[in-house]
Amino acid sequence: MIRNFERYKEKWNVESDPSIKPGLEGMKRALALLQEPHKKLQVVHVAGTNGKGSTVAFLEQIALCHGLSVGKFTSPCIVDVHDQIQVNGIPITEREMDELFKEMMYAGISGLLTDFELLTCAAFLHFDNEKVDLVLLETGLGGLEDSTNVVTPLVSVITSIALEHTQILGNTLKEIAFHKAGIIKSGKPAMVGILPEEALSVVKEKVRSEKSPLFIYGEDFYVQQDESEEIYFNSRVPCTIEGLSRKMAGDHQKINMALAITAFLEAAKNLQIDVQMEAIRQGIEKTSLPGRFEQVFPNVYFDGAHNPASAEKLVETIKQQFPGKAIRFVVGMVKDKDIEKVLRLFESVSDEFYFVDFENPRAANAQFLQQLSRAKKKEILKDCIPFIQSNIYFDGITIVTGSLYLLSEIRNELLKEVDF
DSSP states (O other), X not given: OOTTTHHHHHHHTOOOBOSOOXXXXXXXXXXXXXXXXXXXXXXXXXXXXXXXXXXXXXXHHHHHHTTOOEEEXXXXXXXXXXXXXXXXXXXXXXXXXXXXXXXXXXXXXXXXXXXXXXXXXXXXXXXXXXXXXXXXXXXXXXXXXXXXXXXXXXXXXXXXOOSOOHHHHOSSHHHHHHHHGGGOOTXXXXXXXXXXXXXXXXXXXXXXXXXXXXXXXXXXEEEEEXXXXXXXXXXXXXXXXXXXXXSSOSHHHHHHHXXXXXXXXXXXXXXXXXXXXXXXHHHHHHOOOTTSSEEEETTEEEEOOXXXXXXXXXXXXXXXXXXXXXXXXXXXXXXTSOHHXXXXXXXXXXXXXXXXXXXXXXXXXXXXXXXXXXXXXXXXOSOHHHHHHHGGGSSSEEEEESOHHHHHHHXXXXXXXXXX
């Protein structure tokens, strides 16, 4: 479900399927009818179980601080469909989206695509129209058969690999890694974060077959803490960047930051731009991202942890940032996640939970979540907005989490409030 997407489809009589259908045939047919805008773009392609959005956010700010114009395609939406397609940090306007749908309608692509594929086509068209210098492209699901995997990128990035979407991507890390590694293209550099060995072996086999350079976090590049700042090292360039200071909390964001810097250094070679260390420092310092340990009120944080891997990172960050503080969770999740494992991780730092329903066909029932919870204090909230707002007076920390779709819905409700 893509908020406010349907009205453009209805207005311009462009049909698409809301279901998930892996494969690229529809995209190839539609893009041919649209004169193949994706082939005119300079792209960094990012896949991964977790960390895609953060890595893209770091990359965007680094590129902007170098004076580049930057297109960004991410998912899911934060407020609505418009923020999934951005140029220089500015969401696409209603007028611009109208023009894209008009173009897609006349091109005759109605009925060829799923919703996400149609949105991907709109993003490619918009970035081509705007003649951006660089496009940051985040996969929707997997990589190999994802709608975004029609591009030949300057650089491919795989942030992390864990079990997810097993009904589509497979039940093992090797199967999932096979899909993620599908974004690696012949001769183009690839870089990875910390991957399980069985997943890394799949990536290594892929880069060998594609004759692509591979950069591995912890081996070829890494970040070291030095008192109040961080230092980036890259033995392959070689390059050292001192004085890095980031707002994005958590050790996992250190890896995402390093991936972004490494990707930019490699992309810059093709873009033929001079890398400026100060611009990288400025970009890192400016980077923030909605829904990633985001403070929305005093003592209230939003985090889109939705699977065991991201829940583990959230728990680590809570322990680092708020040792000894009372923690309470507001949780809503979708049904196809490992709900019990996520709850066990959250329960390691809190015994107070509030479960909520939200409008999404995949949403798990709040009562079902409550039954799975082992917390001593657990309640169902019928209206979580006033509860969240009241938590600014709580002598502790409130974390709203479980699904980015939940955060989007709550954010839209809060936006109706005068003070948000």
